[in-house]
Amino acid sequence: MTGTAASAMDGMYRHQRYIYDVTRRYYLLGRDQLIDDLDPPVAGTVLEIGCGTARNLLRAAHLYPAAQFYGIDVSAEMLKTARAAIGRSPARDDIVIAQADATAFSAAELFGVNKFDRIFISYALSMIPPWEAVIDRALLQLGPRGELHIVDFGTMVRMPGPARSAMRAWLARFSVTPRLELENVIREMAERHGRTHAFSQSRFGYSASARIGPKLA
Numbered sequence: 001m002t003g004t005a006a007s008a009m010d011g012m013y014r015h016q017r018y019i020y021d022v023t024r025r026y027y028l029l030g031r032d033q034l035i036d037d038l039d040p041p042v043a044g045t046v047l048e049i050g051c052g053t054a055r056n057l058l059r060a061a062h063l064y065p066a067a068q069f070y071g072i073d074v075s076a077e078m079l080k081t082a083r084a085a086i087g088r089s090p091a092r093d094d095i096v097i098a099q100a101d102a103t104a105f106s107a108a109e110l111f112g113v114n115k116f117d118r119i120f121i122s123y124a125l126s127m128i129p130p131w132e133a134v135i136d137r138a139l140l141q142l143g144p145r146g147e148l149h150i151v152d153f154g155t156m157v158r159m160p161g162p163a164r165s166a167m168r169a170w171l172a173r174f175s176v177t178p179r180l181e182l183e184n185v186i187r188e189m190a191e192r193h194g195r196t197h198a199f200s201q202s203r204f205g206y207s208a209s210a211r212i213g214p215k216l217a
């Protein structure tokens with residue numbers, strides 16, 4: 001466990017976690033589309049990296065009741081909220097979460113799962129300084145036919161300059177840094193792991209979606 005990352009995120013979310021889901025619904029855009037696109041196989045395994053309050057896991061478990069869901073997050077504070085929410089849900093037996101650092105986790109050790117059918121990362125890469133390592137680690141734990149889905153802030157390049165600067169400054173107050181190199185890194189990682197890939201941004205570049213797909217034949 002990277003103690004610094006854990007204490008930084010605990011500091012960020014100790015109080016925020018109580019209002020997180022209500023406030024983030026207005027600006028963490030594209031999360032529901034990612035969940036709709038997951039479409040795991042029947043009885044498939046799905047992992048969210050940086051699962052926060054488990055908002056996404058609960059929604060996905062409702063949509064795909066035959067799949068088994070797992071989540072990791074470095075923040076013990078966020079996981080308190082996640083555990084409470086999962087405990088109140090009818091899907092509680094289908095969701096298992098654990099505290100772990102996304103840059104160094106082993107799903108085999110945490111959950112006894114070697115390879116996942118789907119892994120997703122929603123608005124977490126922009127908060128993890130060694131974010132490229134997270135993608136690499138995820139791909140090592142993805143099955144050959146599996147898919148990695150990512151949504152996060154985009155480059156914002158098509159926003160007017162002052163709006164872009166104001167947005168980036170506001171995000172920085174929450175330790176969020178849009179990953180301007182995401183598209184290039186997705187391409188490089190897909191090539192390194194011999195997989196297909198896709199990348200797109202929303203209209204003004206507010207959010208970015210990426211997918212690394214099955215291994216090439």
Ligand SMILES: C[S@@+](CC[C@H](N)C(=O)[O-])C[C@H]1O[C@@H](n2cnc3c(N)ncnc32)[C@H](O)[C@@H]1O
Pocket residue numbers: 005009024028031049050051052053055056072073074075078100101102103121122123124127128
């Ligand atoms: C903006 S929240 C997103 C939560 C959730 N994925 C969502 O879409 O609502 C980012 C999450 O990433 C977690 N996180 C940050 N650094 C991490 C790390 N190194 N390893 C695992 N999780 C981390 C934070 O604790 C936080 O819960």
